[in-house]
Amino acid sequence: MTSDRNPIVAAFDAAAETYDSVTPVQREVAHALVFRAAEAVKKPPGAILDLGAGAGHVTGFALARWPEAEITALDAAPAMLRRLRAKFPNVATIARDARDLHDLPRYDLILSSMMLHWLDDPRAALMAWRGHLARNGKLCVATPVAGSLSQWREFLNASGMEDATWAFPPENFAEGLGARLEFSDFSAAYPDARAFLRGLKQAGARTPRPGARPTPAGAMRRLLAASPGPFRIGFRIAFLTLDADQPE
Numbered sequence: 001m002t003s004d005r006n007p008i009v010a011a012f013d014a015a016a017e018t019y020d021s022v023t024p025v026q027r028e029v030a031h032a033l034v035f036r037a038a039e040a041v042k043k044p045p046g047a048i049l050d051l052g053a054g055a056g057h058v059t060g061f062a063l064a065r066w067p068e069a070e071i072t073a074l075d076a077a078p079a080m081l082r083r084l085r086a087k088f089p090n091v092a093t094i095a096r097d098a099r100d101l102h103d104l105p106r107y108d109l110i111l112s113s114m115m116l117h118w119l120d121d122p123r124a125a126l127m128a129w130r131g132h133l134a135r136n137g138k139l140c141v142a143t144p145v146a147g148s149l150s151q152w153r154e155f156l157n158a159s160g161m162e163d164a165t166w167a168f169p170p171e172n173f174a175e176g177l178g179a180r181l182e183f184s185d186f187s188a189a190y191p192d193a194r195a196f197l198r199g200l201k202q203a204g205a206r207t208p209r210p211g212a213r214p215t216p217a218g219a220m221r222r223l224l225a226a227s228p229g230p231f232r233i234g235f236r237i238a239f240l241t242l243d244a245d246q247p248e
C-alpha cells in the first residue's frame with residue numbers, strides 16, 4: 001500500500017518537514033524504547049529493523065547505541081524516509097507498508113515506536129513481526145494505549161463536542177502473546193490547546209477516528225480562542241518485548 005492510498009500515511013508524508021520539531025514526546029519515547037531494547041538483547045544486534053521509522057527518532061538512538069549494526073528503516077511515507085536519509089545517509093530504507101514484510105529477512109532486533117496503534121489489527125502485526133526475528137531475536141515496541149490524550153478528550157467533552165482523535169488500543173490488547181509489558185506515562189506542555197492541536201497536525205497525526213465526526217472548523221476555532229493556557233497533554237505508553245518463537 002502506498003502513501004496516496006492510505007490516508008494515515010499520506011498525512012504523515014505531508015508532515016515530514018515539521019515532524020521533528022513538534023514531537024518531543026515521540027523523541028523521549030524512542031529514547032526509552034532503545035534503552036529498554038539494549039537491556040533486552042544479550043549481545044549487540046547485527047541487523048536491526050525500525051518499523052514505522054518516520055523521520056528517524058528511533059533509528060538515531062539505535063545508531064548511537066549500536067554503531068556497528070546494519071540498520072534498516074521502513075516506513076510507508078517516502079517523504080519521512082527522505083528526512084531520515086538526510087540525517088542518517090548510511091541507513092538503508094524501505095518505503096512500504098509495515099504489515100507486509102513477506103520478502104524481508106530475519107533481524108536480531110525489530111523496533112517500532114508510536115506506529116502500532118495506527119494499524120487496523122495491532123495484535124496481528126505483532127505476531128507477523130515476531131516471525132521475522134532471527135534466533136534469540138527481540139521485538140521491542142512502544143505504543144500509546146487508552147488513556148493517552150485524555151486531557152484533550154475531556155476538554156472537548158466539557159464543551160459538548162465529539163472527540164475525533166484516533167482511538168488507542170486498550171492496555172491488554174497484547175494479552176496472550178507472551179509479551180513482557182511495562183507502562184510509562186509521558187507528557188508535554190503547550191501554551192494553550194490551540195498550540196497542542198497545531199502540533200498534532202504538524203506531526204501528521206491528523207487522521208480522525210473511523211466513524212467520528214470531526215468538530216466543524218468554526219466551532220473548533222471559537223472553542224480554542226476561549227481556551228485558557230497552559231495545556232498539558234499525557235501519553236500512556238506500553239513498552240512490549242517479545243522473544244523469537246514464543247508460544248502464543
Ligand SMILES: C[S@@+](CC[C@H](N)C(=O)[O-])C[C@H]1O[C@@H](n2cnc3c(N)ncnc32)[C@H](O)[C@@H]1O
Pocket residue numbers: 008009012013023026027030051052053054055056057058074075076077080096097098099112113114115118119
Ligand atoms: C507517529 S510516527 C512515528 C515515527 C517514529 N517511529 C518516531 O517514533 O518518531 C508514525 C509513523 O508510522 C508510519 N506509518 C503509519 N502507518 C504505517 C503503515 N501501515 N506502514 C508503514 N508505516 C506506517 C507513518 O508514516 C509515520 O512515519
